[in-house]
Amino acid sequence: MSYAIEGTSGTWEIVVGLEVHAQVISRAKLFSGAATEFGAPPNSQVSFVDAAFPGMLPVINRECVAQAVRTGLGLNAHVNVVSRFDRKNYFYADLPAGYQISQYQHPIVGEGRIEIELADGSTREIGITRLHLEQDAGKSLHDQHPTKSYIDLNRAGVALMEIVSEPDIRSPEEAGAYLRKLRSILRYLGTCDGNMEEGSMRADVNVSVRRHGEPYRTRCEVKNVNSVRFVMQAIEVEAKRQVQVWEEGGAVQQETRLFDSARGTTRSMRSKEDAHDYRYFPDPDLLPLVLDEDWIAALKAKLPELPDAKKRRFMQDYGLTAYDAGVLVAEQATAEYYETVARGRDAKIAANWVTGDLFAALNRAGRTIADSPVSAAALGGLLDLMADSTISGRIAKDVFEAMVETGAEPADIVAQKGLRQVTDTGAIDAAVAAVLAANGDKVAEYKGGRDKLFGFFVGQVMKAMAGKGNPGLVNEALKRALA
Amino acid sequence: MSLDPATIRRIATLARIHVEDAELATLATELNGILGWIEQLNEVNVDGIEPLAGAAQMALKMREDVVTDGGYPEKILGNAPERAGDFYAVPKVVE
Amino acid sequence: MIPTDLTIAGARDALRQRAITARALTEAHLAAIEALNPRLNAYITVTADRALAQADAADAALSRGEFAPLTGIPLAIKDLFCTEGVRTTAGSRILGPFIPPYESTVTANLLRDGAIFLGKANVDEFAMGSSNMTSGFGPVTNPWQRRQDRSAVLVPGGSSGGSASAVSARIAMGATGTDTGGSIRQPASFCGITGMKPTYGRCSRWGVVAFASSLDHPGPFARSVQDCAILLGSMAGHDPKDSTSADLPVPDFEAACARDVRGLRIGVPREYRMEGMPDDIERLWQQGLGWLRDAGAEIIDVSLPHTKYGLTTYYIVAPAEASSNLARYDGVRFGLREDGADLRDLYERTRASGFGAEVRRRVLIGTYVLSAGYYDAYYLRAQKVRALILRDFTEVFAQVDALVTPTAPSAAFAQGENMDDPIKMYLNDVFTVPANMAGVPGISVPAGLDANGLPLGLQVIGRPFDEQTVFAVGAALERAAGFDALPQIRAGD
Numbered sequence A: 001m002s003y004a005i006e007g008t009s010g011t012w013e014i015v016v017g018l019e020v021h022a023q024v025i026s027r028a029k030l031f032s033g034a035a036t037e038f039g040a041p042p043n044s045q046v047s048f049v050d051a052a053f054p055g056m057l058p059v060i061n062r063e064c065v066a067q068a069v070r071t072g073l074g075l076n077a078h079v080n081v082v083s084r085f086d087r088k089n090y091f092y093a094d095l096p097a098g099y100q101i102s103q104y105q106h107p108i109v110g111e112g113r114i115e116i117e118l119a120d121g122s123t124r125e126i127g128i129t130r131l132h133l134e135q136d137a138g139k140s141l142h143d144q145h146p147t148k149s150y151i152d153l154n155r156a157g158v159a160l161m162e163i164v165s166e167p168d169i170r171s172p173e174e175a176g177a178y179l180r181k182l183r184s185i186l187r188y189l190g191t192c193d194g195n196m197e198e199g200s201m202r203a204d205v206n207v208s209v210r211r212h213g214e215p216y217r218t219r220c221e222v223k224n225v226n227s228v229r230f231v232m233q234a235i236e237v238e239a240k241r242q243v244q245v246w247e248e249g250g251a252v253q254q255e256t257r258l259f260d261s262a263r264g265t266t267r268s269m270r271s272k273e274d275a276h277d278y279r280y281f282p283d284p285d286l287l288p289l290v291l292d293e294d295w296i297a298a299l300k301a302k303l304p305e306l307p308d309a310k311k312r313r314f315m316q317d318y319g320l321t322a323y324d325a326g327v328l329v330a331e332q333a334t335a336e337y338y339e340t341v342a343r344g345r346d347a348k349i350a351a352n353w354v355t356g357d358l359f360a361a362l363n364r365a366g367r368t369i370a371d372s373p374v375s376a377a378a379l380g381g382l383l384d385l386m387a388d389s390t391i392s393g394r395i396a397k398d399v400f401e402a403m404v405e406t407g408a409e410p411a412d413i414v415a416q417k418g419l420r421q422v423t424d425t426g427a428i429d430a431a432v433a434a435v436l437a438a439n440g441d442k443v444a445e446y447k448g449g450r451d452k453l454f455g456f457f458v459g460q461v462m463k464a465m466a467g468k469g470n471p472g473l474v475n476e477a478l479k480r481a482l483a
Numbered sequence B: 001m002s003l004d005p006a007t008i009r010r011i012a013t014l015a016r017i018h019v020e021d022a023e024l025a026t027l028a029t030e031l032n033g034i035l036g037w038i039e040q041l042n043e044v045n046v047d048g049i050e051p052l053a054g055a056a057q058m059a060l061k062m063r064e065d066v067v068t069d070g071g072y073p074e075k076i077l078g079n080a081p082e083r084a085g086d087f088y089a090v091p092k093v094v095e
Numbered sequence C: 001m002i003p004t005d006l007t008i009a010g011a012r013d014a015l016r017q018r019a020i021t022a023r024a025l026t027e028a029h030l031a032a033i034e035a036l037n038p039r040l041n042a043y044i045t046v047t048a049d050r051a052l053a054q055a056d057a058a059d060a061a062l063s064r065g066e067f068a069p070l071t072g073i074p075l076a077i078k079d080l081f082c083t084e085g086v087r088t089t090a091g092s093r094i095l096g097p098f099i100p101p102y103e104s105t106v107t108a109n110l111l112r113d114g115a116i117f118l119g120k121a122n123v124d125e126f127a128m129g130s131s132n133m134t135s136g137f138g139p140v141t142n143p144w145q146r147r148q149d150r151s152a153v154l155v156p157g158g159s160s161g162g163s164a165s166a167v168s169a170r171i172a173m174g175a176t177g178t179d180t181g182g183s184i185r186q187p188a189s190f191c192g193i194t195g196m197k198p199t200y201g202r203c204s205r206w207g208v209v210a211f212a213s214s215l216d217h218p219g220p221f222a223r224s225v226q227d228c229a230i231l232l233g234s235m236a237g238h239d240p241k242d243s244t245s246a247d248l249p250v251p252d253f254e255a256a257c258a259r260d261v262r263g264l265r266i267g268v269p270r271e272y273r274m275e276g277m278p279d280d281i282e283r284l285w286q287q288g289l290g291w292l293r294d295a296g297a298e299i300i301d302v303s304l305p306h307t308k309y310g311l312t313t314y315y316i317v318a319p320a321e322a323s324s325n326l327a328r329y330d331g332v333r334f335g336l337r338e339d340g341a342d343l344r345d346l347y348e349r350t351r352a353s354g355f356g357a358e359v360r361r362r363v364l365i366g367t368y369v370l371s372a373g374y375y376d377a378y379y380l381r382a383q384k385v386r387a388l389i390l391r392d393f394t395e396v397f398a399q400v401d402a403l404v405t406p407t408a409p410s411a412a413f414a415q416g417e418n419m420d421d422p423i424k425m426y427l428n429d430v431f432t433v434p435a436n437m438a439g440v441p442g443i444s445v446p447a448g449l450d451a452n453g454l455p456l457g458l459q460v461i462g463r464p465f466d467e468q469t470v471f472a473v474g475a476a477l478e479r480a481a482g483f484d485a486l487p488q489i490r491a492g493d
């Protein structure tokens, strides 16, 4: 059953399109030589170009163009060999030139698509309308002074990729899945760090509601939502607001709104009200951007294996379920960790340990795979000790915990704590004899037909051997002794 | 196409130029005079003509991704009519 | 001979032979500025101390036998070029307090080659004008006067009116200008000097306050074609900081002035023969063509069918680009600020009081032609007509090597004339605008006087990046014309 909003007058479908602004990973800005690092002192990473001083001119950064092309290729999108930069004209406190250099009519990347996975295991394709390069604005601080706003231009001119989706999204869950998938692809490509908290990935959410089968109704744009969770919340509250407006006989006004995460509401954004006539025209300080086909091909040849391809390979080569493969490829580091563990070992057992015990341990320690206390090699070593039955699966769990705490090598822990499995039948027979001797009554009941007591004897023998007895040999010895 | 006072107000707002009501009439005459004169462009047959944005007949050159600029906040802020520390200061903006 | 009468070429030799010192040359110009600028208002800012320091440095270098192409040559700089540490106003009150922390590429090139800067020359506000009447720092007086009516104060043309007036009155040996629709060539014609607009991309626009980016061309003024060639040789060159700058070597423009024009095909565009054009101008044009024929050039009638649409196209494209280029003057980071109730009010009051009437008019026109619903009818159509204008030139330059036309449809007019109706003022640029649309090089050379004794210029237009032919033809006209009339207001008089 697809997502719907229950109104007083029936159910409503939501229609969502996302405009994601992804900050390009580059040393210098899109049109100036100033640095892009986050968190520098105010106005310390600003050139005269970024501050729009008289007579200053833009010169484009090749790496930013390359990053846009890589991203386009990663989104299965068409890269336009000829694109152009336009000026988007509007006055705003943190927009020094009074215009933003963007790409309006001729973006560098055209149509593409992203496949998303949903909780029920189903997948959907979300269309990408376009990707274009543009300048970021500066930052206005409104909370530093009672009657003033302060302006820091460090971010002004940093390259952004605006990635626009088709209005294909039909639920908050799909929006979340789309954003996580997009972020994963950008991180694999190394074109954006996807860090929404620091603002290097921001989403404008276009939301409208309609009765099933209806054409689109008026949409509102909720600006600059800065976490996946907030995007999902914003969609829900904005859709509910619109449903209420329609059902009360009103009409939704096309406008720009802000999501208030504290109150969990959206509100109209006054400052944007009249900014709607942007007077786009080709920037006369720049010329058409013409890309060399060979250059694009070279960039394509160097692309890494992306999440979808990796997932397919994990399912084929390692026989993993779609779910496990999906979990393992979400982050590149996890996928690499897993492959190191799985190489030359039982891939399924490796997957269980990584997605099970390792993830649990990382969660408890509040760590990521990158700074995992247990290296992939060490975990592999643990799996080897089980494979050659140096230790049992049960002991392995204890060894793993020790590895998490001490970071020591599994072999050392086993040796140190003397956890090596006992395969000496003499020792096992002795333990069996002792257990049976101590439980004469149970032996009688067993021989009287209570077969399920066998498990009890196994448990007692293992206990007596501190869990180190080889389970197979213990079984055989008991069968013999009780025959 | 001729400009009425309301349109001139809209344009002036877009351009962020304060216009007194008293100026509107004169502005309308001047601007409409110019626009009327410009109308003669409609005589030209431009069917199938590719628009020309500029006289430079070349492709865009690209810069290497190297930090070569910035790092001089004093020069950036030195001409500012109002500053607060290393920030520009403006009347509070309501979003 | 008084130093202020020297040509740049002449002064260059005198300096290298130590027949004159850079200090003496500079002091002579500074004294003349002190005497004449109150009358001419050609300079907004005079940088006497800097100029003398630069002169002493030049003399020190010369005494070591070291010199660059312009060592010791005093120039005026149009106040549209940002000069590090020296106030740069663009003729606008909105930039009144602005002191650039950087040097424009063109002026940096001139300094590299040893030039001395006397000061910043007056200019129509943001280069928007053809009379220098729109300057926020007062109008400029043309050093020439009507024979019959010495009392009438004439305009120097615009927008580089201060530069043209200064060079004509000999209070600068040469000057920088910018030409967006004729702003070098028309004032050169009005002031009886030579002005050259090179090919778009030949001189960097970096550090030049932008009016209309796709049309702005920096270029030189001087009192001879050769002097313009010398100055352009220093000003020109590829600049990686300007994406529209051409990555081409700078040819020897000075040498091109001595080239023979024998065998050159000179085009005469019939569309430049406009009704109502004074007979003096028509006569001078024919005379100029005769001189070139005598010099062995072949005169060919050609057609530039879209000439008459150049101006109207210009008055869409230029204001559109200007409306965007001037958005940065908002009272936040530099320049004038008028306080307001909120930020928008601050913007609107700052721009209303900082911009003069002509600038406000053009910003509003530009905003309108780009606004929703009108873009296609105005801006897009203008861009297509611009393509046709370029095609006219491309086709004509398949038949001829250069074009010769009048520079302007009239001689200098008096302050106050042509002020009642903006369009009358705009018509001054009818012969110069098409070259800006196409980005092709053009020069104006003084060729004679009209019945009032006022100078008239002839314009030579050439192929893109073929300034050499333009200089060669310009120099041939100059030699034949033997123009030696002097303005009534001038140094050493």
Ligand SMILES: [Mg+2]
Binding pocket: A019, A204
């Ligand atoms: Mg948006």
Ligand SMILES: [Zn+2]
Binding pocket: A021, A134, A162
């Ligand atoms: Zn954007």
